[in-house]
Amino acid sequence: MNQMLLNALLLALRAIRRNLMRSFLTVLGIVIGVGAVITMVTLGNGATRMVSDQISSLGSNLLILRPGQQLGPGRESAGAANFRLADIEALQAQIPSLRAVAPVVGSRVTLVVGSQNWSSQVSGTSNAYFTAGNWKIAAGRNFDEDEETAGKAVCVIGDTVRKQLFGSGSPLGGELRVKNFTCVVVGLLAAKGQGAMGQDQDDVVLMPIRTVQRRLTGNQDVSTVMLSMRDGANTDQVMVQVRRLMRERRKLAENEEDNFNVMDTKQIAETLSGTIRTMTGLLGAVAAVSLLVGGIGIMNIMLVSVTERTREIGIRLAIGALEHEVLLQFLIEAVVLSALGGLIGIALAFVTCLGLTALMNMPFLFNPGINLLAFVFSAVIGIVFGYMPARRAASLDPIVALRYE
Amino acid sequence: MSRNDGGTRLISLRQVTKTYGEGTASFQALNGVDLDIGQGEFVAIMGPSGSGKSTALNILGCLDAPSSGHYLFRDIEVDALTRNQRALLRRHYLGFVFQGFNLLSRTSAQENVELPLLYRGEDAAHRHDASRRALAQVGLTGWEHHTPAELSGGQQQRVAIARAIVTQPLVLLADEPTGNLDSKRGHEIMELLVSLNRDQGITVIMVTHEPDMAAYASRVVRFADGNVDSDSMKVAA
Numbered sequence: 001m002n003q004m005l006l007n008a009l010l011l012a013l014r015a016i017r018r019n020l021m022r023s024f025l026t027v028l029g030i031v032i033g034v035g036a037v038i039t040m041v042t043l044g045n046g047a048t049r050m051v052s053d054q055i056s057s058l059g060s061n062l063l064i065l066r067p068g069q070q071l072g073p074g075r076e077s078a079g080a081a082n083f084r085l086a087d088i089e090a091l092q093a094q095i096p097s098l099r100a101v102a103p104v105v106g107s108r109v110t111l112v113v114g115s116q117n118w119s120s121q122v123s124g125t126s127n128a129y130f131t132a133g134n135w136k137i138a139a140g141r142n143f144d145e146d147e148e149t150a151g152k153a154v155c156v157i158g159d160t161v162r163k164q165l166f167g168s169g170s171p172l173g174g175e176l177r178v179k180n181f182t183c184v185v186v187g188l189l190a191a192k193g194q195g196a197m198g199q200d201q202d203d204v205v206l207m208p209i210r211t212v213q214r215r216l217t218g219n220q221d222v223s224t225v226m227l228s229m230r231d232g233a234n235t236d237q238v239m240v241q242v243r244r245l246m247r248e249r250r251k252l253a254e255n256e257e258d259n260f261n262v263m264d265t266k267q268i269a270e271t272l273s274g275t276i277r278t279m280t281g282l283l284g285a286v287a288a289v290s291l292l293v294g295g296i297g298i299m300n301i302m303l304v305s306v307t308e309r310t311r312e313i314g315i316r317l318a319i320g321a322l323e324h325e326v327l328l329q330f331l332i333e334a335v336v337l338s339a340l341g342g343l344i345g346i347a348l349a350f351v352t353c354l355g356l357t358a359l360m361n362m363p364f365l366f367n368p369g370i371n372l373l374a375f376v377f378s379a380v381i382g383i384v385f386g387y388m389p390a391r392r393a394a395s396l397d398p399i400v401a402l403r404y405e
Numbered sequence: 406m407s408r409n410d411g412g413t414r415l416i417s418l419r420q421v422t423k424t425y426g427e428g429t430a431s432f433q434a435l436n437g438v439d440l441d442i443g444q445g446e447f448v449a450i451m452g453p454s455g456s457g458k459s460t461a462l463n464i465l466g467c468l469d470a471p472s473s474g475h476y477l478f479r480d481i482e483v484d485a486l487t488r489n490q491r492a493l494l495r496r497h498y499l500g501f502v503f504q505g506f507n508l509l510s511r512t513s514a515q516e517n518v519e520l521p522l523l524y525r526g527e528d529a530a531h532r533h534d535a536s537r538r539a540l541a542q543v544g545l546t547g548w549e550h551h552t553p554a555e556l557s558g559g560q561q562q563r564v565a566i567a568r569a570i571v572t573q574p575l576v577l578l579a580d581e582p583t584g585n586l587d588s589k590r591g592h593e594i595m596e597l598l599v600s601l602n603r604d605q606g607i608t609v610i611m612v613t614h615e616p617d618m619a620a621y622a623s624r625v626v627r628f629a630d631g632n633v634d635s636d637s638m639k640v641a642a
């Protein structure tokens with residue numbers, strides 16, 4: 001019995017060797033199918049995870065208030081008035097469900113330290129920004145009251161800015177040249193890494209808003225307001241309250257449309273990750289088609305060689321092979337080829353995913369389920385198309401199999 | 406009209422017919438053949454093309470089943486055997502040389518010759534020695550690693566003969582084994598068959614068109630129109 005298995009194995013390996021091209025194409029078909037499915041699904045999983053990570057790094061229950069109608073292409077905030085610091089105070093004072101309200105006004109500027117320069121986003125804001133944006137101070141401190149009200153030239157920098165301008169040394173107490181003034185670094189933000197859109201969240205410089213207004217923008221405007229809700233607050237309710245208050249403060253008549261908009265970042269992120277999930281499903285489906293096409297390719301190869309193989313089976317039967325011995329050989333052959341293809345496909349997908357996720361700064365989530373599924377599917381295809389024609393041929397009379405055309 | 410060369414009865418065909426196809430398109434290749442062959446005989450089957458020689462040999466080789474009639478091999482009713490039992494009969498007692506060689510393509514001469522031994526469960530060392538010996542017997546030393554595509558028709562035929570004799574079967578069935586050989590090679594192969602027959606007692610049943618080759622046999626059976634037409638024993642073997 002054992003001897004028979006060994007013989008069948010030997011015969012199967014010989015058959016694989018003497019039909020190298022056919023074996024290679026079979027394996028290739030499976031490799032491509034399995035590799036594609038696993039790669040697509042793994043990358044999709046990574047993208048989804050990246051977005052959900054982003055949701056949590058955004059900070060909980062964050063609303064963003066911007067001038068202009070609903071954000072979107074062609075619907076810029078042009079024309080709509082910006083906010084004032086008084087709006088911020090009103091929001092903070094009148095809506096108890098808000099934990100922190102941070103004004104933001106930004107400008108892209110070139111920063112210089114010694115001979116190093118670096119272009120970055122400077123945001124004028126208040127200490128509420130750290131709460132609203134879920135930022136931790138890694139070293140140093142946030143702004144003190146005096147700095148905020150007087151608009152002093154101090155800043156808190158992100159980790160990327162530190163790396164670019166201060167290298168390995170401590171940035172605290174360092175001086176940063178921003179256009180026509182110099183500001184002192186008082187704090188360093190803890191690194192957050194890449195955002196959902198691939199942007200570098202650590203490439204920021206924060207200053208008291210009055211500093212930015214006076215020295216960079218030259219007006220009293222606040223372009224964005226970040227509103228952090230208290231835990232357990234009802235988002236819809238808070239949004240209604242914010243809307244009502246802002247309409248009132250902007251003196252909008254009953255029949256006028258909002259000239260500002262409030263977005264729920266969590267909702268945006270969830271919509272985004274939902275979209276990515278759909279994309280993953282779609283890509284997975286495309287990949288599944290490629291697995292199927294691979295399978296059909298294998299079927300073709302097998303069918304083309306069915307004449308030769310039927311005659312081969314006739315020869316084996318004629319010189320005394322038993323039906324089940326021939327079948328065992330063919331089964332082993334099919335299993336070896338499809339398992340080989342499946343394993344190479346898995347390895348290839350692993351390497352590809354490792355490379356692509358690193359390239360795209362995505363987490364690499366190994367998904368055992370899809371690996372197993374693709375492997376099993378490929379094995380089934382290989383066995384069905386490799387073994388089934390053999391089954392038919394082995395049931396023929398030897399002389400009939402030998403004459404097969 | 407059946408004869409027996411003194412040996413024990415090995416093979417009996419009784420009223421064997423073979424019909425190919427069905428209905429109006431059917432063709433009766435054998436019609437009621439009676440034939441007895443004894444252990445140790447060297448039989449040549451002759452006859453015009455299409456007279457049913459190969460059909461009869463295939464039935465004798467348990468490769469094909471008769472449409473009616475009986476085939477007794479060592480008093481075993483072959484028609485009553487299962488597929489596997491017939492395969493075992495082929496494996497242990499029969500060696501067959503096909504008219505069209507039927508070698509495995511892209512497979513070396515030696516691996517082709519080893520194949521029957523593999524199915525017999527012989528170990529690798531014995532397979533190696535026996536297949537080399539068989540190839541040497543048909544004059545193919547040095548050609549062991551050539552595939553059929555790299556061999557001439559005559560060389561392929563000799564590989565096919567080597568594959569049939571490597572197991573030292575009880576009966577060697579050969580369908581025109583010298584059909585592709587020049588007469589010198591043909592005679593060498595005949596000498597080989599004669600010595601296998603004489604020295605090892607292998608029963609040889611051979612289809613041939615050439616009277617030269619038939620002359621090596623101790624008995625000549627002539628086929629015509631799907632039946633035995635004449636059956637003559639040579640006086641001096």
Ligand SMILES: Nc1ncnc2c1ncn2[C@@H]1O[C@H](COP(=O)(O)OP(=O)(O)OP(=O)(O)O)[C@@H](O)[C@H]1O
Nearest residue numbers: 403425426432434453454455456457458459460461
């Ligand atoms: N598979 C088949 N299907 C239909 N007819 C067949 C088949 N095999 C053989 N025949 C017919 O049976 C007859 C006998 O064929 P067979 O091969 O036995 O002849 P043969 O005596 O061996 O001839 P040759 O000397 O040419 O080899 C032929 O007329 C042939 O056409």
Ligand SMILES: [Mg+2]
Nearest residue numbers: 458459504580
């Ligand atoms: Mg013939």
